[in-house]
Amino acid sequence: MSATQAASDDVLIARIAQGDRLAMQVLYGRHHVRVFRFGVRLVRDEQVAEDLISEVFLDVWRQAGKFEGRSAVSTWLLAITRFKALSALRRRKDVELDDTAANAIEDGSDDPEVAAQKKDTSQALRKCLTALSPEHREIVDLVYYHEKSVEEVAEIVGIPENTVKTRLFYARKKLAELLKAAGVERGWP
Amino acid sequence: MMATGKKILEQEPSEMEMLLPWHAAGTLNARDARRVDEALAQDPELAKQYAAIREEYAETIDLNESLGAPSARAMQKLFAAIDGEPARQPSLALNIPERIAGFFAGLSPRTLVWSSGLGALLLLLQAGVIGAMLVNNQPASFQTASLSTDEPVTRSLGQEAPPRALVRFAPDARVADITTLLDHYQAAIIDSRGGMFRLQFGNRAMPKDQIAGLISRLQGEKIVSLAVAAP
Numbered sequence: 001m002s003a004t005q006a007a008s009d010d011v012l013i014a015r016i017a018q019g020d021r022l023a024m025q026v027l028y029g030r031h032h033v034r035v036f037r038f039g040v041r042l043v044r045d046e047q048v049a050e051d052l053i054s055e056v057f058l059d060v061w062r063q064a065g066k067f068e069g070r071s072a073v074s075t076w077l078l079a080i081t082r083f084k085a086l087s088a089l090r091r092r093k094d095v096e097l098d099d100t101a102a103n104a105i106e107d108g109s110d111d112p113e114v115a116a117q118k119k120d121t122s123q124a125l126r127k128c129l130t131a132l133s134p135e136h137r138e139i140v141d142l143v144y145y146h147e148k149s150v151e152e153v154a155e156i157v158g159i160p161e162n163t164v165k166t167r168l169f170y171a172r173k174k175l176a177e178l179l180k181a182a183g184v185e186r187g188w189p
Numbered sequence: 190m191m192a193t194g195k196k197i198l199e200q201e202p203s204e205m206e207m208l209l210p211w212h213a214a215g216t217l218n219a220r221d222a223r224r225v226d227e228a229l230a231q232d233p234e235l236a237k238q239y240a241a242i243r244e245e246y247a248e249t250i251d252l253n254e255s256l257g258a259p260s261a262r263a264m265q266k267l268f269a270a271i272d273g274e275p276a277r278q279p280s281l282a283l284n285i286p287e288r289i290a291g292f293f294a295g296l297s298p299r300t301l302v303w304s305s306g307l308g309a310l311l312l313l314l315q316a317g318v319i320g321a322m323l324v325n326n327q328p329a330s331f332q333t334a335s336l337s338t339d340e341p342v343t344r345s346l347g348q349e350a351p352p353r354a355l356v357r358f359a360p361d362a363r364v365a366d367i368t369t370l371l372d373h374y375q376a377a378i379i380d381s382r383g384g385m386f387r388l389q390f391g392n393r394a395m396p397k398d399q400i401a402g403l404i405s406r407l408q409g410e411k412i413v414s415l416a417v418a419a420p
Contacts, residue, residue: 019277021268028264036259050259054266061271125248144249149216165207172210175245188241 005030009073017064028057031074034146035081041141042085042134043092052088056080071155078146079156082138089134121184128178136171143168205232209239213246307367311381349394354404355385355419362412370410374403387419 009030015023032053039049039056059080067076132140142148142156154161176189205228211217212225229236358367371377371388380387390403400418407416 017277021271024268024271028267032263033258036263037253037256040256041253046257046259050263051266053259053263054270057267058270061274121244122248122251125244126252129245129249129252140245140249141253143210143214143216144246145253147214147216150211166202168210169202169207172242172245176241186241186244188238 010069013060013064013067013069013073016061017067024057024061027060027073031077032057034074035077038078038081038138038141038146039085041137042082043088048088048092049085052081052084055084059084071152074146075148075152075155078142078148082156121186124179124182124184125175128175128182131178132171132174135167136174139164139168140171140175205235206238209235209242210246213239213242307364307378307381307386311378314377314379351392352390352395352400352403353379353419354388354390354407355415355417356388356407356413357385357415359412359414366412370412374407385415 009027012023012027016027035053035056036049039052040046043049043052056077060077067073129137129140139153139157142153148156150161150164153164157164159167173189176186179186205225208217208221208225212222217225229239374388375391376388378386379389395403404416404418407413410416
């Protein structure tokens with residue numbers, strides 16, 4: 001995100017704090033897709049993710065007056081999304097099931113193998129990215145897709161910056177293991 | 190440095206290895222980006238690892254882009270919820286210039302006209318007082334035929350000070366109405382703060398009961414929303 005857009009987001013938040021619906025529409029139009037995708041990756045359910053974004057932006061409407069501009073608005077949005085997603089997961093009470101499913105894939109379920117058999121590294125990589133644990137998925141997404149810095153990820157996830165770096169390293173290592181189990185060798189590690 | 194990549198399973202990762210993903214995403218600061226570039230140029234194992242990271246980076250973007258977008262239902266639900274929210278009070282978090290601008294934007298043109306008129310009047314008054322003080326304080330190096338420096342230019346504000354009041358005018362008060370009121374009461378505006386004006390009546394002191402009557406009459410004026418006696 002450019003510095004201009006970040007500054008413009010700050011202006012929108014100031015207007016939203018005054019009850020400006022048009023500013024809310026602009027902010028929603030600018031960020032809702034990324035918020036939705038981050039939510040989908042966390043909760044793995046499009047319907048739940050749709051409900052999430054309504055809740056996230058309603059929180060923005062309510063809390064805009066308290067936004068101090070210490071971080072980018074997009075970082076704030078992702079932090080709210082993460083909090084809401086984790087709450088939704090707790091409500092669904094099927095987190096263990098979700099983890100079990102992920103572990104099954106990690107142990108070498110069919111999908112990565114099938115992808116590897118097709119010699120489609122790209123497809124296998126994508127399957128393995130999906131098979132990562134929620135903790136690893138979110139950090140990979142935040143750095144690669146949402147282009148968040150070490151400091152911003154630390155703020156969103158609520159962990160120290162050094163932990164951010166090591167967590168992503170081990171997420172990548174896990175990804176390499178999954179790929180290896182699926183028969184894909186990339187020369188690292 | 191050459192063995193960086195080989196050590197990863199046995200040891201903690203190096204700082205350079207951990208920064209590679211942010212380098213691929215272009216979110217490192219200039220200093221760290223330069224350090225990583227230098228390390229990549231010197232370490233083929235690290236460069237191999239970086240190539241793998243670039244693949245992961247591209248696939249992560251493709252994967253997220255394939256997730257589509259939410260339906261219009263999400264937006265409809267959001268704005269229906271916003272419609273149900275209580276009316277918004279102006280936030281104190283706005284900075285001072287924005288609040289000042291907002292205050293003036295909210296005034297009617299007529300209010301702005303009489304406010305600016307009163308402002309100009311106050312400026313003239315203030316200039317007159319300052320001028321008088323300067324003249325009074327300067328040692329006389331000459332004497333005019335009409336002015337005696339033995340007598341004070343301004344009148345004493347001691348026990349014989351004329352009565353004063355703090356007045357707030359009604360928002361729809363016109364300049365002409367205010368001027369008429371000032372003439373009627375032989376009053377002058379001597380100060381203004383926070384929408385309140387300090388008026389001075391005549392040039393002679395008054396007994397307390399007369400002052401109370403004056404304030405009471407003033408309070409009864411249509412264009413006065415508040416009037417209280419002031420020192």
